[in-house]
Amino acid sequence: MLLGYSIYFDRPSVPIHKGLDISGGVRAILQAEPKPGQTVDPNTIIKVISNRVDAFGVAEPVIQYRGNNQFTVELPNVKNGQEIIDQLQATAQLDFRYFKDVQSTRNQFARYKYTEASDRPGQDTSLFTDTSTNRSFRDQFQILQDFQKNILDNAQKRPGATETSVTSPLSDVVHVNEALYLTADQVTQLNALQQELADYNQLISDSPQVMNGGDIQSNASAGIDGTTGPIVDLKTTADGVDKLGKFSREHVNESMAIILDGRVLEAPNVKEPMENGTCEISGGFATLKDAQNLANLLNAGALPMPLSVIYTYSVDGTLGPAAVNKSLLAGGIGLALVLAFMALYYLLPGLLADCALIIYTLFTLAVFKGALNWLGIPPVTLTLPGIAGFILSVGMAVDANILIFERLKEELRNGKSLKAAIDAGFSRAFPAIRDSNLCTLITSFILFTMGTAEVKGFALTLGIGVIISLFTAVTVTRTLLYLLVAAGAGKNLNLFGLKRQWEPKFNAVKNRKWFYGLSLLIIIPGMIAFFLGGLKQGIEFTGGTECAVNFDHSIQRKDIINAFNTSGNSGLKDSLIVLAKGKGDGTIAFITVKSKASGAYLQIERAIDAGFPDNQHDFESHQTVGPQISKELKWDALQAVLTASALIVLYLAFAFSIGGFVAGLRFGASAIVALFHDVLVLIGLFSIMGFVLNWQIDSLFVTAVLTVVGFSVHDTIVIFDRLRENLRHKKKAESFDDLANRSIQQSFARSINTSATVIMTLVALLVFGEPSTKLLDWALLIGIVSGTYSSIFNATPILVDWELWLTHRAAEQGTHYQIGTPEPLAAVAKSSGGSSAPTKVALDADSTPSSAPLNGSGPTHGKLKKRSGSSRRF
Numbered sequence: 001m002l003l004g005y006s007i008y009f010d011r012p013s014v015p016i017h018k019g020l021d022i023s024g025g026v027r028a029i030l031q032a033e034p035k036p037g038q039t040v041d042p043n044t045i046i047k048v049i050s051n052r053v054d055a056f057g058v059a060e061p062v063i064q065y066r067g068n069n070q071f072t073v074e075l076p077n078v079k080n081g082q083e084i085i086d087q088l089q090a091t092a093q094l095d096f097r098y099f100k101d102v103q104s105t106r107n108q109f110a111r112y113k114y115t116e117a118s119d120r121p122g123q124d125t126s127l128f129t130d131t132s133t134n135r136s137f138r139d140q141f142q143i144l145q146d147f148q149k150n151i152l153d154n155a156q157k158r159p160g161a162t163e164t165s166v167t168s169p170l171s172d173v174v175h176v177n178e179a180l181y182l183t184a185d186q187v188t189q190l191n192a193l194q195q196e197l198a199d200y201n202q203l204i205s206d207s208p209q210v211m212n213g214g215d216i217q218s219n220a221s222a223g224i225d226g227t228t229g230p231i232v233d234l235k236t237t238a239d240g241v242d243k244l245g246k247f248s249r250e251h252v253n254e255s256m257a258i259i260l261d262g263r264v265l266e267a268p269n270v271k272e273p274m275e276n277g278t279c280e281i282s283g284g285f286a287t288l289k290d291a292q293n294l295a296n297l298l299n300a301g302a303l304p305m306p307l308s309v310i311y312t313y314s315v316d317g318t319l320g321p322a323a324v325n326k327s328l329l330a331g332g333i334g335l336a337l338v339l340a341f342m343a344l345y346y347l348l349p350g351l352l353a354d355c356a357l358i359i360y361t362l363f364t365l366a367v368f369k370g371a372l373n374w375l376g377i378p379p380v381t382l383t384l385p386g387i388a389g390f391i392l393s394v395g396m397a398v399d400a401n402i403l404i405f406e407r408l409k410e411e412l413r414n415g416k417s418l419k420a421a422i423d424a425g426f427s428r429a430f431p432a433i434r435d436s437n438l439c440t441l442i443t444s445f446i447l448f449t450m451g452t453a454e455v456k457g458f459a460l461t462l463g464i465g466v467i468i469s470l471f472t473a474v475t476v477t478r479t480l481l482y483l484l485v486a487a488g489a490g491k492n493l494n495l496f497g498l499k500r501q502w503e504p505k506f507n508a509v510k511n512r513k514w515f516y517g518l519s520l521l522i523i524i525p526g527m528i529a530f531f532l533g534g535l536k537q538g539i540e541f542t543g544g545t546e547c548a549v550n551f552d553h554s555i556q557r558k559d560i561i562n563a564f565n566t567s568g569n570s571g572l573k574d575s576l577i578v579l580a581k582g583k584g585d586g587t588i589a590f591i592t593v594k595s596k597a598s599g600a601y602l603q604i605e606r607a608i609d610a611g612f613p614d615n616q617h618d619f620e621s622h623q624t625v626g627p628q629i630s631k632e633l634k635w636d637a638l639q640a641v642l643t644a645s646a647l648i649v650l651y652l653a654f655a656f657s658i659g660g661f662v663a664g665l666r667f668g669a670s671a672i673v674a675l676f677h678d679v680l681v682l683i684g685l686f687s688i689m690g691f692v693l694n695w696q697i698d699s700l701f702v703t704a705v706l707t708v709v710g711f712s713v714h715d716t717i718v719i720f721d722r723l724r725e726n727l728r729h730k731k732k733a734e735s736f737d738d739l740a741n742r743s744i745q746q747s748f749a750r751s752i753n754t755s756a757t758v759i760m761t762l763v764a765l766l767v768f769g770e771p772s773t774k775l776l777d778w779a780l781l782i783g784i785v786s787g788t789y790s791s792i793f794n795a796t797p798i799l800v801d802w803e804l805w806l807t808h809r810a811a812e813q814g815t816h817y818q819i820g821t822p823e824p825l826a827a828v829a830k831s832s833g834g835s836s837a838p839t840k841v842a843l844d845a846d847s848t849p850s851s852a853p854l855n856g857s858g859p860t861h862g863k864l865k866k867r868s869g870s871s872r873r874f
Contacts, residue, residue, distance in 0.1 A: 025074065026081025030088065030307040032069040033175050038305060040069045045307075049073060049088055051300030070310065076381070089307050091261050092297040094213035098247065099255035101206055102128075104269050106253035112203060114255070114267050126264040130199060137196040140262030144174065147193050155180040164190070169197045173262075175308065210247045210256060213302045215240030220298040222291035230285035232295050233278065241277035248274040260294070330769035334761030335361070335394055341757060342398060346405050348495040352480040353401040360397050360465075360472040364390065367464055380464065386457035389707075393465025394761055399436070399754045400473030403429045403718060406750045408481075409498055418493075419485045426478060432721035433473065435655050436714040439648050440466050443713075446644040447706050458703045502749040509741040512797035519677060519794060526684015534687030538696040539576045539592050545600035546592040549608055552616040555579070555587050563611020569603055640706055641679070645672050648713050656724055666802055667724075671716045674795035678712045679705055681786040682779060700776040708783030715754070715791035719747045723796065740800050744792055755788040 030049075032040045042065040049071065053061045062074035073088065075081055103110045113129040129136045137143075147170065155161075161181035166174065170193065182190065217235045225231045236244055247256070248270050257267040258281055265281050285291040339357065342350035368390075370379035380386070407429045411421035444466065447459030489495065508515065529535075557577050564572040576592040591604055605619055652668035653661055682705060689695040723743040730739055762784065765777040 025076040025078050026085065027075075028073045028085050028088075029310040030071045030073060031310045032071070033306045033308055034069070035305065041304065042071075044304060045071060048301045048303050052087055052296065053084065054300075071307070085309060087293060087297065089309065090297055091303040091306050092213065092300070093261055093302050094216060094298060095257075095259040096210040096212065096215075096244075097204065097207040097257045097259060098210055098251065099203075099207050099257050099267055101203070102255045102257075102267065104253060104255040106251075106269075116266075126267070128200070128203060135195070135199060137199040139259075139264040140173065140197060140200055142263070143193055143197050143200065144262070146189075147174065150189055151180065151182065151186060151193075152176070154186070155182060157181045161186075166190070167194070169201055170194055173197075204259075207257070211236070211240050211243045213298065215243060216298060218299045218301070220295040222288060222295045224288060225280075225282060228282035230282075230288045230291035232281040232285075232291050232298070234281065234298070236277040236279070241275075244277060244279065245273065245275045248272070326768060326770045327765075327773075330765045330767070331390070331394065331761070333768055334764035337760040337764065338394065338398060338757045341753075341760065342401070345497060345500055345753065346402075347497045347500075348484070348489065349401075349405045349408065349481070349497070352477060352484070353398060353405070355480060356401060356472045356476040357394070357397055359476055360468055361394065363468050363472065364393070364465055367468065368461075380460060381457065382461070383457040386461045389458040389461035390465060393462050393469065397465060397469035397472070398757050399714070400429075400433045400469060401477055402753045402757075403432055403750050404473065404477065406753075409496060409501070410746075412493055412496060413498055418489070419482075422478070422481050422485065426474075428725070430474070431655075431724075432718045433470070435652070435721065436717040437466050437470055439651060439713045439717060440711070442647050442651065443644045443706060443709050446640050446647070447703070450640040450643070458700075458707070462707070502752055504745050504748045507741050508744045508793050509737050509797050509800055512793070512800070515793035515797065519681075519790070523677070523680045523684055526681065526687055529687035529691060530683060532687075532691075534690040535683060536690040536694065536696045538698040539594055541697070542594050544576075544592050544594040545604075546590060547601045547604045547619060549589045549591065549604075550583075550618045551587045551589065551612070552584075553587070554585050555589070555612070555615065560589060560591065560608075560611070564607050566611060567603075567607035569607060572603060572607055575604075640702075641709060644706065644709050645675060648672065648675075648709075652713075652717070652720075656720060658724055658727060666799060667720055670795050670799040670802065671713050671720065673798050674716055674790040675709055675712045677790045677794055678708050678783055678786040682708055682783050685782055686779065695775060695778075698775070700773065701779055704776055704779030704783060707780060708787060711758075711784055712787035712790060715751055715787050716795040718750055719744055719791055719796055720799075722747045723799075736803060737800060740796050744796055748792065751788055751792055755784055758784050 032045060034040055046063050046065060049063050050061070053063065053073070053075065061076070062072065064072045073085070075084060078084065099112075099114070100107075101111045102114050103112065111130065111132055113131060115127050115129075117125045117127060125142060126139045127136055128138070157179075158181060161183050164180050164182040164187055166176050166180065170190075215236050217237055217240075219235060221233050223231055223233060252270055252272060254270055255267050256270055258265045258279075281294070285294075335357070339354045342353045342357075344350070346353065368380040368382060382390075404425055408421050408425035411424045412418070416424060441463055444459045444463035448456050448463065557579060560575075560577050564575060572593055578590045579587055593600055593604065595603075601619075608617060608619075649665065649668035649672055652671060653664035655664065656667035657664035686695055686697060686701070723740060726739050726743050734742075759781065762777055762781045766774060766781070769777060
């Protein structure tokens with residue numbers, strides 16, 4: 001209140017875009033049905049589907065080619081999902097034909113008589129009578145409707161039904177993948193439909209085409225005519241104007257049919273020449289909306305082939321808030337643990353990192369909401385895997401700060417002033433920050449371009465998090481540290497936690513064979529379990545039988561799970577259960593079990609009947625559904641791992657090419673070997689847990705594997721960065737083994753602390769998060785622990801063994817090899833007595849000969865002493 005006036009600030013709320021699993025909606029798997037010799041063009045079909053979905057105003061749809069001629073369509077937050085799916089199936093093949101053999105004003109004694117019957121608006125029936133045979137038939141659309149309703153929908157195996165096959169001409173336009181069991185009456189109906197379709201096909205083949213949908217412009221519009229009701233106005237292209245004008249001039253008072261996907265919309269007489277290229281479709285529309293739907297279909301373009309629904313279900317939007325709240329609670333707890341750890345371990349710098357982390361979180365949420373719209377970057381559609389990716393990125397966001405602070409502490413211990421230590425710390429930490437985060441971004445990019453919709457959401461949030469964390473660490477943290485200098489905080493170095501340091505007492509390189517053995521103790525049993533079938537595939541991989549159950553009252557997933565557990569039927573244990581809102585306070589449950597046997601749905605019915613005696617329920621439908629994850633997508637996942645690995649190797653080859661590109665490749669290859677170690681550990685442990693706890697993998701497991709790829713290399717690069725630095729400034733009389741171990745020990749605190757912050761967030765997700773992402777969280781936790789272990793105890797020791805092998809090989813060949821170089825450098829001069837000695841030696845960055853310091857014999861001032869045998873020479 002100010003001077004009697006109230007002032008209100010309008011703060012518009014910008015909502016976060018929510019994905020299907022949060023806001024609810026419809027997901028469908030559509031199968032393209034090409035004719036023999038026809039090729040599926042995914043890009044064309046996706047474009048047509050996108051145009052049709054856009055016409056309904058659906059925000060953030062996901063349309064993706066799955067391989068095997070299948071397409072995934074996700075429509076978040078829609079109420080008319082089935083209507084949209086029906087529209088997507090329509091091929092929208094528009095056909096204009098000259099009905100030369102149909103009776104008209106000009107040709108009253110033609111072979112076929114055409115009539116329209118209508119029980120109610122929008123339900124017109126096109127009826128043709130062949131006066132030569134006195135047989136009547138309808139159009140293809142109506143014949144197929146009867147075939148679906150009277151034959152396909154009631155063709156399961158049952159008493160009195162025999163197996164019957166569908167032949168031509170019906171088999172030419174419908175795809176029946178399962179055996180049909182029909183009664184005698186149904187067989188009679190089937191034969192009648194076959195005859196009808198044969199008569200209709202004869203009519204069409206005798207009717208020349210005037211033009212097709214390709215001659216129509218993409219600007220059809222719907223409207224209302226005072227006489228005929230809803231109409232659709234069409235305009236033809238330049239070619240269409242010529243075709244329609246020529247035909248109408250020559251065939252006044254004759255019949256021209258307008259046919260859409262085998263349905264005769266109308267077959268009017270041509271009253272006068274149509275020279276302006278416009279025509280109108282009227283009749284057959286119950287409402288203006290029906291006319292608008294047709295206009296939308298025509299404008300979106302025709303599908304080159306039909307699409308059949310393989311799998312479709314609705315997701316209840318009421319499930320979203322609970323899942324989001326659990327994930328946000330877990331994220332809040334994880335963030336609090338990370339903030340507490342940083343403050344307690346790093347003291348004053350840790351508090352600054354906490355400020356930077358909070359700023360990072362706010363920046364990331366702003367980007368999610370669309371803060372970068374002005375750059376053309378749309379808001380992020382947040383899904384449950386996306387939330388998990390964001391929370392994981394919070395744990396990884398402190399990585400750069402930890403690396404900077406560990407470097408800062410080293411410089412302060414060496415006696416530098418606070419400002420000089422900050423400058424040196426940032427300068428020396430930045431290469432590792434840059435290289436490790438770029439490799440994570442490479443992985444995120446591969447995930448986004450090659451993954452499923454869930455994987456894309458995870459990759460996008462993780463990638464955004466990495467980019468923003470780079471910004472906050474390099475700018476925000478640095479600025480806050482300089483403010484400490486200005487405030488005189490450098491006078492009390494006890495506030496910087498100089499005495500808090502992990503001090504490993506072991507020699508990772510010297511004892512590397514023991515660590516290799518420990519890795520094999522985990523990998524070998526895991527691989528045995530894998531080849532014995534322990535890596536159990538979920539329903540997304542296998543498919544199964546789906547049953548739709550309509551409950552009169554509200555239920556929850558746990559109620560159905562309890563009913564299945566009580567039934568004692570092991571085949572129901574791993575069911576996929578999706579709930580949707582039914583009529584009133586009712587619920588529709590879509591239950592999928594792995595079995596594709598004909599009696600699988602009966603097992604569901606028995607368990608539901610026994611588990612819900614007081615809740616009235618109806619079993620609406622059941623069907624066999626194919627796998628959501630095809631063999632092509634499994635191959636895509638493998639390709640993603642291989643592609644990410646190849647790109648990471650190439651990047652590291654450039655980043656660590658201190659001895660040339662080939663030498664850099666050895667760094668990259670060693671990192672990839674450690675990476676595959678982590679993948680094998682993850683797959684092996686999940687295989688073992690498949691036997692022990694019946695863990696199953698789904699699309700999110702693929703997400704976890706690819707994320708582990710990024711994190712494993714992320715951690716390894718920091719140690720390699722220290723090794724790279726130490727190679728340039730190595731101590732005299734220090735062997736490569738000792739230099740590598742010293743690099744590991746110097747990076748040990750950073751590796752442990754970074755992993756600890758990520759593990760904190762993952763444990764919070766496991767304990768407090770959404771159950772649907774628990775296996776993802778477990779997979780990430782296993783991968784992070786394995787990645788930390790392999791970075792310390794495998795990657796660098798593998799590089800050491802590689803370099804030692806090259807050294808021994810060079811010695812056996814009588815040449816000289818310098819650590820970190822692509823090839824043996826020194827030529828060998830043969831003396832008359834046959835002995836050999838190198839004639840030159842390359843120097844390191846500090847001008848110290850590489851041979852002397854690494855054998856412990858002291859400096860040689862650029863000259864190489866003669867050696868015999870195969871002694872180690874670097």
